Amino acid sequence: MKLCTIFIIVWFTFGFSLTMFAQKVERVEPLCWWTGMRTELQLMLYGQNLKDAGVKVLQPGMTVKTVHNAESPNYLFVDMAVEKAGNYTIEITQGHKKTKVNYEIHNRRPGSESRVGLTLADVIYLIMPDRFANGDTSNDIVKGSTQILDRNGLESRHGGDIQGIIDHLDYMADLGVTALWSTPLLEDNQFYHQYAISDYYRIDPHFGTNELYCEMVAEAHRKGLKIVQDIVPNHCGSGHWWMKDLPFTDWVNHFDTFTQSNYALQAYSDTHASKVDRMLCGHGWFVESLPDMNLSNPYTLKYLTQMAVWWIEYANLDALRVDTYFYMGYEGAQWTKSIRNEYPNMEFVGEVWGNDPGIISYWLGDRPKHDGFASHLPKAMDFPLERSLVMGLSNDNEAWGGSTKAIYNTIAQDFLYEDAMNSLVVFADNHDIDRIYNMLGKDIRKVKMAMSFIITTRGLPQIYYGTELLFADDPRGGAHKCRMDFPGGWEGDTINLFKPEYRNAQQQEMFDHVRKLLHFRKSTPVVYNGKLMHYVPKNNIYTYFRYNDSECVMVLLNGASQSQTIGWNQFEERLQGMKAGYEILSGQQITKGEKIEIESNSSLVIYFKTTK
Known part of the structure; x- marks a missing residue:
């Protein structure tokens, strides 16, 4: 498919001078669109003094339905009717000032709306791209970026990128996983982990380009791997370009002084909870650097919905992993429902971080709960089972909540879910918690047990990169300790664990254990x-x-x-x-x-x- 491009053309009439009447549209989002979409197109135009401007399309095939002013005079929201593919010219007029914007509508891929997403046959492999492999050293330093490159720093960039992922897709395919979940790849001008998005329509230049991302997806598909994009509709970064000029004052949630979330996930499902506790959970900022998006503003909700649909369609994605899902609050259900309306068969997963099956079940499925709420989320991460797995394998003292009875007790609560078998993603560790190797006392026997369980129990397994090679937490500790580089992913590494000849006996033993289980699972559907x-x-x-x-x-x-x-x-x-x-x-x-x-x-x- 031809890649989306936007060309801004400024033209002048009646002999007016450039200095007096120059008008510029700096951004048009989404960057392009497609025919046959259920999601109606609403363009966000950003530029100087666009308020009350007239907007029309000069060619037949796409027409303007409604133009909406924002509170900021520098935005317009334009509802479009799309009839056929083509290159269109959008003309924005204010008095004698006219600006032309080229916009592309593509033919939708055949069968795009029927994509299936994640199924029980899949196994997800989770990586952090900055710490996985550096395939292109030319993007290690990005002009204008204040982020430093320092592989010794726990919180600095290390240089991993999309080319590094492409270079090691064969490793994943050989291991036996079927889907790749990378933590976010969109632009983040503050952190290496990319959860503080500064541009929702741009791959971070430290990783590559939008075009290279599409190449990665296509290459993964050729190797039998699905791609799961990590998406963050709950919050943006404080360095996002719009934070200096919000379209509406309530585009993000505001308080008189900085107000953090109370993180009280149970406040939503609790029949006795106060309104203020629910409000603080969903509207408080996650941290000071992550402004909370206000999905009760219809333009914010529409923007974030289109953004998700755009990436699925543009890059031909298979699924989404939705970060901090429940912090979107009740309004997040409409976002989820809209994505599923566009892709009715696409299964994706939300991060609902709670250690009680009752809480997780509240945020899953289409069935209304005791208060009438239904989130419509198809799948969620099974945090309760992860906690029980660690507790159950760490010690054999049933009296203190240990022993494998802890695992049994959690599985025994599956009646709380609409469909535990199909709606839960099971895992032993991820990018936000300690490595399972550390949690189980660096005992390879117990890690092998954990992997045997994850790969064969109900639900869809997720494996954190390096678990198959006994990766251990950085001894310096802290929140970033589980996010180490994959040895061999950087030129000059003296050890390359992508290759068996560099692994020690225990690493190879662990790798063989996981690989054998994964290939058995793949060839034996009853598993x-x-x-x-x-x-x-x-x-x-x-x-x-x-x-x-x-x-x-x-x-x-x-x-x-x-x-x-x-x-x-x-x-x-x-x-x-x-x-x-x-x-x-x-x-x-x-x-x-x-x-x-x-x-x-x-x-x-x-x-x-x-x-x-």
Whole structure:
């Protein structure tokens, strides 16, 4: 597809001088649009003194419906009717001053609206692009940027970029993941992590260009990888260009003095909560550098909706990961519903950071909850299960909430969800918490157990980059300690963990464990679409099955500090008709009824098929 371009052409009539009547439109967003969209196009024009200007399109095929002034005189919001693809000239007139803006409408990709997004067959690989790989050193230093390049700094830029991602797509495909989630790649003129967006329509030049991003998506698709874009509709950065001249005073949420969110996620689902607590949760700023977008302003909501749709359509994305989803408040449901209206089959995931399944379930699905609210969010990160997984594998003291009983207890609350199997993304660690290797005492046995569980339990797995190689937190600590460089991603690195010859024995052992599980999952659909049955742990062994009418996968997690022998009788309900199988991690043949031993802090994954 031809890339979107905008050319601003200023013209003059009646002999007026440049200095007296020059008029400039600095920005037109969205940058382009498509035919056949359910989302109606509303252009945001930004330039000097646009208030009350006339707007028309000079060619047939796109027409102006309504022009809206903003509170700032430097904005116009223009509703457009789109009939056919083409290059159009938009004329903005104020008195004798006329400005022409070229705008492109493209034909939509066939089947674009039917894209499916994330399914249970997928496994997501999460990376932080600045810390993953540097494939283009020419963008390490960007002219005009105040951000320094320092690989030794925990909070500075390290130089990873989109080309670095492209260069290592084969590594991900070989590992066996099927979807790539990169933390944001849009322009952030304040931080390396990119969660303080300063331009919603521009890839950060430290990473590359919009065009290179599209190339990355296309190349990933060729290698069988979906692309999940991390999107941030809840807040922008304080360095965003519009913060010096907001379209409306309530474009972002304002208070008399700086007011931070109370982070009280439960205030929305709590039947006894006060209105002020709900308001502070959703309208307070996340931190001082992240102004909170006000989605109750219809123009803000429309802008953020179009922005998400634009990136999906422009880059041919497969899904979104929505940052700090619940901080959008009740208004976020309309944003979500609008995205799903455009892409009815596209499944995407929201970050709802709560440690109680009841809270997570409140923010999921189309079913109205006790107060009539429905968020329409298709999937959410399963933070409660992550906490239970760490607690359950860290120690075997059930009396203190440990042992694999903690995992069982969380899964047992799946009745709170509309559809736990299809709506939850399961994970052991991510970019905001400690590395699982550290949380489990740097015990490779326990990390392998965690990965066996994540890849075979209900839901859609997400793996944080480097977990497959036992990445550990930076000993200097702090919020950035889990975001280390991937050794070998930079020219001159003495160790290249993308290649097996540089890995130590434990790193290769961990890699092989994860890779074997992922490829087994990919080739054995019952692992991800089979029903789930689990058993109350005995002696700290948690056992569960993924099954259908003809086959099953039996998973055992021994969280105890000693080896144990497995008894078969208790599982006959699930193993009836099954006789022989094999343990996929070791390749050992298993016959039902024969003595089988599971080592301490280890897992078994056994595949059975019905005997005909």
